Amino acid sequence: MTKSLIMDIKSIKALQEELSTLIGVSGHEDDVSNFILELIEKEKLADKAWIDPLGNVLAIKNGTNGKDRILVATLESGYTYKVLKLRN
Known part of the structure; x- marks a missing residue:
């Protein structure tokens, strides 16, 4: 069974608040990229x-x-997030 990331509303809100404090203007998304990478790891x-x-x-x-x-x-705002299914 694969690991699921299950978060309660409090955890989601805390994550959202932390993300919203990061500098992520176009061309300067390093803080956001590093945060996401650290979360994944x-x-x-x-x-x-x-x-x-x-x-x-x-x-x-x-x-x-x-x-x-x-x-x-995408870390950029204005784009639509997509989930794509690859065909074999």
């Missing part, structure tokens, strides 16, 4: 995670059921 949400030279947070979570999935999200 602390909660063991991925098997591998890193920040690429462009500042993107990338993470790999190995699946177990043979189906590939990709989650694409």
Whole structure:
């Protein structure tokens, strides 16, 4: 069974408050990227995670059921968050 990140309302609110204090204006998202990377590593949400030279947070979570999935999200505001299903 894969680990689930289950958060209560208090935890979600605390995380949201912490995120909202970070500097994340366009072109200067380093604080937000580092925060997200540290969260992924602390909660063991991925098997591998890193920040690429462009500042993107990338993470790999190995699946177990043979189906590939990709989650694409942006730190920039104004974009739509999408979940894409890869076809084999």
